[in-house]
Amino acid sequence: MEIQVLDIQVDKWDQNQERLIKTQIRITIKVDHYIEYSLDGVVLRNELIYDDSNYPEIATNLDQIKHLNWLGEYGCNKRKFGKWVVTWNSKVLKDVDGYYDNGLKQGLWNEPIRNYWSKAQVFERGVYYNNQKCGTWIFIQENKRIGGGQYNNQGQKDGKWVELSDSYYNLSQVTYKGEYKNGNKVGKWEYYLNSETNKLIGGGIYQEAVKGSIKSGKWIELSDSFSIGSQITQEGYYNNGKKVGGWNIIWNDNNINKKIGGGLYDCSIQVGRWIELIKDFGGGQGQSQIIYNGEYQNGRKVGRWNIMYQEYWEKYFVNVGGGLYDEQSSIKIGQWIEVSENFGSRKGQSFVNYIGEYKNSDRIGQWDIWYKYYVDGYKNKKIGGGLYDNRGSSKIGMWVEVCDGFEMNLQIIYKGEYQNGKKVGRWDTYYMPWGKEEFKKIGGGQYGEGGQIKIGKWIELIDGSVSSYECEYKDGKIINGSNLNIELNNIL
Numbered sequence: 001m002e003i004q005v006l007d008i009q010v011d012k013w014d015q016n017q018e019r020l021i022k023t024q025i026r027i028t029i030k031v032d033h034y035i036e037y038s039l040d041g042v043v044l045r046n047e048l049i050y051d052d053s054n055y056p057e058i059a060t061n062l063d064q065i066k067h068l069n070w071l072g073e074y075g076c077n078k079r080k081f082g083k084w085v086v087t088w089n090s091k092v093l094k095d096v097d098g099y100y101d102n103g104l105k106q107g108l109w110n111e112p113i114r115n116y117w118s119k120a121q122v123f124e125r126g127v128y129y130n131n132q133k134c135g136t137w138i139f140i141q142e143n144k145r146i147g148g149g150q151y152n153n154q155g156q157k158d159g160k161w162v163e164l165s166d167s168y169y170n171l172s173q174v175t176y177k178g179e180y181k182n183g184n185k186v187g188k189w190e191y192y193l194n195s196e197t198n199k200l201i202g203g204g205i206y207q208e209a210v211k212g213s214i215k216s217g218k219w220i221e222l223s224d225s226f227s228i229g230s231q232i233t234q235e236g237y238y239n240n241g242k243k244v245g246g247w248n249i250i251w252n253d254n255n256i257n258k259k260i261g262g263g264l265y266d267c268s269i270q271v272g273r274w275i276e277l278i279k280d281f282g283g284g285q286g287q288s289q290i291i292y293n294g295e296y297q298n299g300r301k302v303g304r305w306n307i308m309y310q311e312y313w314e315k316y317f318v319n320v321g322g323g324l325y326d327e328q329s330s331i332k333i334g335q336w337i338e339v340s341e342n343f344g345s346r347k348g349q350s351f352v353n354y355i356g357e358y359k360n361s362d363r364i365g366q367w368d369i370w371y372k373y374y375v376d377g378y379k380n381k382k383i384g385g386g387l388y389d390n391r392g393s394s395k396i397g398m399w400v401e402v403c404d405g406f407e408m409n410l411q412i413i414y415k416g417e418y419q420n421g422k423k424v425g426r427w428d429t430y431y432m433p434w435g436k437e438e439f440k441k442i443g444g445g446q447y448g449e450g451g452q453i454k455i456g457k458w459i460e461l462i463d464g465s466v467s468s469y470e471c472e473y474k475d476g477k478i479i480n481g482s483n484l485n486i487e488l489n490n491i492l
Contacts, residue, residue, distance in 0.1 A: 004029040011167075012062040013119065015464035017342055017405045019229070019280055019287065020169075025065070026452070027058060037065050041423060041447055041454035043476035050078045051103055063117035072100070079103030086112060096123060104131040113139070113164065120169035122146070139164055147175055156183030165222075172227040174201070184213040191222060193231075201226075202233055214241030223277070229284040232277060234262070242268040249277060261291055270296040279341065283312040288343045291317060300330030307337070309344050321353060331361035342405055349374070350407035356385075362393040369402060375437060383439075384413055394421035405464070408434045412466065414444075422451030429459070431466055443468050448475075 005028050012023040025044070028036040035056070037045040044065050049056060051074065059065045071092075072084030080100035086093045098109030105128035113122045126137030126148075132155040138148035139162075149161030157180040165174040178189030184206075191202035204219030215238040223232035236247030242265075249261035260281070263274030278290035289312060294305030307321035320343070323336030340352035356367030369384035386399030395418035403412040411434070416427030428444035445458030454473040461468050471481030 003031050008058070008060070010060045010062050010065070011117075012404075013117075014405050016407075016410055019171075019227075020167075020225075021341060021404060023062065023404065025062070038453070038476055041452050041476055042473070042478075043453075050074045051080060057114070061115060061117045063119075064115075067118075068112065068116060075102070077102070098128070104128075106130070110140075113168070115166060115168060117169070119171070122164065122168065124148075126151075149180070152182070154183075156180070158182060165226075167224075171229065174222065174226060176203075178203075178206075181208070181213075184208070186213055191220070193228070201231070204238070209241070214238070216241070223281075225279045227280070229287060230280045230282040232260075232281055236262075236265070244268075249275070251277075251281065253283065263296070269299040271298065272296060278343075288339075288341070289317075290320075290339060290343055292322075294322075294325070297327075301325040302327050302330060307339055309339070311344065323358070332358035333360075334358065340402075340406065342407065350405070352402060352406055356388075359390070362391075363388045364390050364393075369400070371402075371406075373408060375435060381437075386418070389420075394418075396420070410464070410466070411439075412461070413439060416444075416447075419451055423447045424449070424451045429461060442466070445473070 005026065007024055007026055009022045010025050011020045014021045023039065025037055025039045028038070030036065033049045035047045035049060036043060037047075037059075039062070044062075047056065059068070067089045069087045070084050071087060072080055073082050075081045079102050081102065083097055083099055086096040096110050096112065098105055098111060099107050108125070108127055110123055110125040113120065113124055116122065122139055122141045124137055124139050126133055127135050133151045134153065134155065136148065136150055139146050147162035147164055149157060149163075150159045152158040160179055161177070163176045165172065165176065168174060173194045175192050176189055177192065178185055179187050186206050186208055188205055189203050190200060193199045193201045202220035202222050204215055204221075205217050206213040207216040218237055219235070221234045223230070223234070226232060231252035233250045233252070234247055235250055237244055244265055244267065246264055247262050248259050251258045251260040261275035261277055263270060264272045273295055274293075276292045278288055278292070280287050281289060281291075283289060289310040291308050291310075292305055293308055294301060295303050302325050304324055305322050306319050308317035309320045310317045321337035321339050323332060323338075324334045325331065326333050335357055336355070338354045340350055340354075342350045344351060351372035353370045353372075354367060355370060356363060357365050366387055367385050368382055370380055371383045372378055372380050384400035384402055386395060387397045388394065389396050398417050399415070401414045403410065403414070406412065411432040413430045414427055415430065416423055417425050424447050426444065426446055428441050430439035431442045432439045443459035443461060445454060445460075446456045447453060448455045453476040455475070457470065457472050459468050459470055469481060471478050473479065
């Protein structure tokens, strides 16, 4: 029996686009103390929670959800005790372990960072006392120290520190260098890219305040998705911890800094005309040069916002979509044209649009998916879409959807039915090779009566390719499977 169901966005590595993308998974918390993670009808992980006094953190990286596990023992009071070790992809990681006493971490620990995954194989090592970090802690990558610092007796960071960004991985090796005083950042902090080259990319000053510390003066901050291929920064001033005046958005394009967007802040509230950027903005593989242009009133988007695109060889942006935000509530209303995350990426020229209506910020009615492609000249073709109900963006009826990262080398669509936002019945997978104009069925299978859980025999595609394999599901778990290893480009 379920007691709570959560649909959350997690990070997923897209091999075809060579970048992190967001994908939605379902977390089901059950009365028997199981937490179940599932994606598109497939159960990824079942985690039994013995110790309900120490509720686990929800993993937010798909790779980690699939492959990372802690193994150890529980005492008769259902508290962890003794040595616990880590497995990755079912293999025990050497010297990555620690000891519990009555559910509390004690002594020397070597553990994966919170964002650990295959492209962020970093560990942190130090001493716990009654579950609290103390003394020196260091970050280790490939047997090299890449950061760390000291904790005081209250478990607060103190003195000089080198920290890792929350999204640290091999294409975004960002570190922060500065000083802590009783758990608060003080003085000058600098941001660096890559611990070996130590390229200075940002930073600013923290000043002490009545409670903690606040940013002051000129700052260069990093975008949430900052990486080697998307070096986007924001530059401007803080006054008493608030952003003020003009802030510029800068794109480092092959070591040339270009002002690409920005606008005004009034006490950290966005006002007036702004140009903002799509996540992972850039001119590289799997990236898109998309900007959003419109107006803020008291920190809320209002009126017409345009979505604009620039080919990497062109000087100017052209309008490719957009729509209206309500003047009072700042929610999307009326007709909108939206674009895919990798719209126009240099690798695959993915010109995919979503066209339909918003009401109270929810998609309603018919939404169509259009694709501009090149076969003896550019053509526009409706390749998908379906209905949303009028109660809150739940998909209903027959739908045709496109795969993550849809582009000219990966033209894959899925056809099937939704009931109350859940996939039900038969769903089929279709593929169209580049240069062709017709989709052909290459796979698919059945969802159970309750919806959203795969059952029976399926033909699935290997992620990021058109190679397929056969498998059989029971209650969303594979019980039988064999690789076919077919490259469909060669047979269609």
